[in-house]
Amino acid sequence: MAGITPPDLQKALSGVEYPADSEQLRKVAENNHASKEITDRISHLGKKEFQNPAEVSKAVFTRPRPRRATCWKRRRRRGRRRTWRRGNRRAR
Template identity: 60%
Template structure:
């Protein structure tokens, strides 16, 4: 299984409205037919509000 990349994450979340939360991010990824790796990573995010894609990327990748 290939490691999830920031590009894969942003493609999976394309069209997401911010601010948003973990559950809405997971719903968006599923609607965008994201790979299982993406939804698994999103499921581990904290239940909080994410203001923009950069915050989501930081939460997933620790950047």
């Protein structure tokens, strides 16, 4: 399968009464004979309650942003590299 498309998700979730949580959405998708990929994605959404189909689509199709390093040493090294690339060498 090439992946999930928004029309596939809409077909799988036809007949849902909102607000609904991810467990209710998964049950409806299984009753509508949705693919395993769709039911897996829905079950991994967490225990959030969705108010409308747009919220479900947004949760399914957006990827979480990776967290940036918060370690002060990494930030310091990253800054050091940037200054070195510009040609400003620092004494170590």
